[in-house]
Amino acid sequence: MESGLTLSSLSRARAASPARKPLSLVAFAKQLGLSPSTVSKAINGRADVNAKTRARVLEAAAAQQFTPDPAGRRLRRQASDTIGFVLSAPQAHFAHPFFLDMLTGIDEALEGTPYQTIIASARSPEREMECFVRLVEQHRVDAVLFARTRRNDPRIAYLLARKVPFVAFGRSESTKAYPCIDIDHTVVGNAGCARFIALGHRRIAQITGPSDLMFTHHQRLGYRQALAHAGIAFDPALQVEDVLTEEGGARAAGVLLGQPNPPTAIVCGHDLMALGVMRMIAQRGLRPGTDVGVIGGDNHPIGALIDPPLTSFTAQTREAGRRMVQMLMASLAGTPAKQLQEVWVPELIVRSSDGPRRPALASEYRIATAKPKRERSIA
Amino acid sequence: MESGLTLSSLSRARAASPARKPLSLVAFAKQLGLSPSTVSKAINGRADVNAKTRARVLEAAAAQQFTPDPAGRRLRRQASDTIGFVLSAPQAHFAHPFFLDMLTGIDEALEGTPYQTIIASARSPEREMECFVRLVEQHRVDAVLFARTRRNDPRIAYLLARKVPFVAFGRSESTKAYPCIDIDHTVVGNAGCARFIALGHRRIAQITGPSDLMFTHHQRLGYRQALAHAGIAFDPALQVEDVLTEEGGARAAGVLLGQPNPPTAIVCGHDLMALGVMRMIAQRGLRPGTDVGVIGGDNHPIGALIDPPLTSFTAQTREAGRRMVQMLMASLAGTPAKQLQEVWVPELIVRSSDGPRRPALASEYRIATAKPKRERSIA
DNA sequence: TATCCTTTCGAAATCGTTTTCGAAAACCGG
DNA sequence: CCGGTTTTCGAAAACGATTTCGAAAGGATA
Missing domain, CATH: 3.40.50.2300 (Response regulator)
Known part of the structure; x- marks a missing residue:
């Protein structure tokens, strides 16, 4: 059946579906006692038409819902709009x-x-x-x-x-x-990393998407800038990349946490990856946001709903x-x-995943309990 | 600036952008020593063209990447494709x-x-x-x-x-x-509710979107069918609706859980609503999936990632x-x-949110630890 | 071989708009 | 009132394809 969908069968099919014929520009022009050219020019805002005439045309067009047929327009204009x-x-x-x-x-x-x-x-x-x-x-x-x-x-x-x-x-x-x-995703890498530094972390990793993506590249640059600024040596083993999915994030986190000297904080380039990172942290017997800090990158709405709520960056x-x-x-x-x-410039949205765990509103349970009060978004 | 975007300014703008002129059908036909009509007919699969000629045309078209300009085609055909x-x-x-x-x-x-x-x-x-x-x-x-x-x-x-x-x-x-x-969303309401009945629940609520939506309506019918089939009296107080968002689900759950005799299980029409429901259950000091069962409706991918993983239905x-x-x-x-x-007909995707809590792989922590083994999807 | 039918092709009309260009009208200053 | 300039409008020619219809060629039959 799929292969039967030839161009020819499609074209003949069209004939089957009827439809009332709409007003053409020439008919509309005749109605107004004007030439098609004048009407066209009036509608398209050309200069060589009297203000009064233009008003009359536009009024009638509005009243009758007249719009020039895009097909003709496109052909003549050599543009597809x-x-x-x-x-x-x-x-x-x-x-x-x-x-x-x-x-x-x-x-x-x-x-x-x-x-x-x-x-x-x-x-x-x-x-x-x-x-x-x-x-x-x-x-x-x-x-x-x-x-x-x-x-x-x-x-x-x-x-x-x-x-x-x-x-x-x-x-x-x-x-x-x-x-x-x-x-500016250098900010995502930089400010994310800098925040962890300010919170006292020293062993901070970064997980991003494939580095041939420009935004990923910027994130990686930003991360290194922050480290350099704080005088922390860059360890290539702490900067890993994977595909931009939850699974990719989990896999990358697994690699990081399996190292002899694992990181205490992870900045991510992408919220779905951050989700996977949090899942892997938990799977390793650690508490995301408490034992290992996590920051995301692009404010996925789900980030506000998970526990701990994901600290991330505005995306707009x-x-x-x-x-x-x-x-x-x-x-x-x-x-x-x-x-x-x-x-x-993106701004940090501070929730809870980036630092020592704050007392949650219903700390016994596994789903975020409420939108964090401390969330700060840009105007 | 926005208001300056008139039709006229747009049309004049176009002239600014140049582009190499492409092959027209007439030019292409001339190349082949054929008339435009024949070429057109060959391409469109009309009957009155020799098989040999048609092959020649199609071959040349493929070789030169020739495609009839959609603009002309549309005008003549009176169709926009x-x-x-x-x-x-x-x-x-x-x-x-x-x-x-x-x-x-x-x-x-x-x-x-x-x-x-x-x-x-x-x-x-x-x-x-x-x-x-x-x-x-x-x-x-x-x-x-x-x-x-x-x-x-x-x-x-x-x-x-x-x-x-x-x-x-x-x-x-x-x-x-x-x-x-x-x-068939009656199945979502029916099978979801029936599953809870089979698990021993008797006080089962339903949370759906606005009931003027057809799929919501079906879900509500299915829910009542399941109750009737099991001989459980329908309690209107247990069937609530709200908007199709996480917040809507949370709000509706709040209403249900605030009742004197709250439900022990909730079937939802929509996974985002189910997420809100789980959040509200936790906020009330209860454990979703253990104290209160939850089933979703449309297999949002996030459902597999939360804890407990959300039992839901295939969406396709x-x-x-x-x-x-x-x-x-x-x-x-x-x-x-x-x-x-x-x-x-949707099929149930069994994860964990619908029944007594199973031992999780990393039960201390708050993010789902792994894709549930018991997940069953349709082929 | 003449006639008729079928197959194959092309000439020309057509879709509805925009645009160019020329002509008419209106306006202006002297 | 006149020559010249500016406005305002319309006739006609595109744009690039498809489709109708007629003609030519080829084949079959008597």
Whole structure:
């Protein structure tokens, strides 16, 4: 059956579904006693149309809910009015609100513009490029948004070479400037580690995702900065990476805790990994947050609900989605890429997993008892 | 700045971004020494083209990566080749993989077809209809997919009246048939409750989402069926509803546990609610899974990670997304709606939250220690 | 071989919009 | 009132594909 879904069967199928024919621009124009060109110009805000005429057109359009058919518009304009948002390997992030949050922000910012978002998901990291190429070469999108940049990101190289407008969530080591917005993850590594130092820890480990991811790379740099600043020698055995999942975090923690001189605190780059870390700590007979401190990285909502509640960092994913769209519009309008680069500084959200255990409200039990009072979020 | 984003500024902006001109069908046809019509027909699988010619065309198209420009195709065909997927009130489901899973399934099934998915998110339940109307009346989509049906769903009425092809995830009380796929949530209520009865419980409560949601309604029916089957009198005070969030679950549990004769077990319609329920049980000084049994409803991945691990039901959201697309294609091809209705039976995933506490692997600690061995999932 | 039917192809119309360019109208200062 | 400038509008030509319909070629039959 799947193979029977040929292009031809699809096209013939369409004929079966009827639908009332909508108002075309020419018909609408005739109604108003104007030419199609004038109506079009009125709607599109061109200068060469009398203010009075324009008002009349817009009023009638609003009254009759008239909107120019996007199909005609697109053909003539040679633009698809469509922005592609690429999900990378969604199966790996199944329980993470990251992409959906970002998508929501994007959709919000696009409200009222003629643009729409199409999503495309890359089956695997290897097939990511494929996804971009298809979107671009088949003229399905005017611009692209995506996240999870890598240090050396072929997608960025491709889009730049192909001159496709885009905004990335995340920096890279590209020598050419491109519009992007990023969270400063050196802060996540640095401030997380520094907090443990301030709490008296000396043997502090870091668990992150794959280091070819730019944000992971930054986290690792930040961690080393904090150590250096405190005069603590960097021990490579304490900095491990694994995949960005709960299991990855657990596995990495197992490696760390199995060492002869295990760490007393672990900073994580990702909250799901932190969850796995906490699970592994418990499995080893230790108490997360008491025997071994844990700090996460991206404020997964589940972090507030577990026990001990996870100390983490603000993420602002939805706001980032919104901002990416604004930057894209600016980019399309000609603003140079150098002016379209923002780095947001995340803030620590202090809960309980990062230090000696505080008396919990219902300390006998295993599920977080209430939202911690000490939580501090950014405005 | 936001208000400066007029249609006109956008359109002029576009001119700024250049791009190599791609191969048009006429140019491609000329290359082959054929007419555009023949090439088009070859590609679209029409009958009146010689097998040899068709092979030659398809080969060349593959070699040169030629694809007919969707814009022209859409204009002529009077179809957008686009399917709308509507997210309802995403902010309420922030941490739930439901929508992203479904989206992934949809995208998978659409691979290789000329269709693409656009997503639209309804700001609030009240503005849901707005979203549908805009999508349809502005010709942005050929068909629509959506989830979370209500008992009496105006979206379904609208789409049926407007003759827009669609597939819903969830049944409703519509008298007219429409294509849909659904999980049988009476099973969630029934089997969950029955399990507690089998474990010896007699005072069993149910916490669900708002009862105007169809799946919630089914859950509530199933719960009463199980009670009736066991000859236990239904106590309305034990069946409460709240919003579909962790907080909602906690609040509802608070109400139940505050009663003079509180329940010894609680079946939930939704895993996030179950999480809140467990939190409230702990907050009341009781042990979830030991003093009060808890069963969830839709296999949120976090359920396997908490302690005690949450007994729940299979959800198969991604598979459902795939199947919805297949059914939509069938519907477009003329298959009557009555043949496009499926109800899938969820299966219990037994972990630990539903019964007397089993010895945990690292019983001192507060985070689940390992994936439970007893977990049983469907094939 | 003539006739008819089938197969295969292409010319031309069409989808609905935007845009260019020219013409008419209105306005202006002298 | 006139020449020149500015506004305002509309006719017509795109944009790139699909589809209808007719014609040519090929095959079969009498």
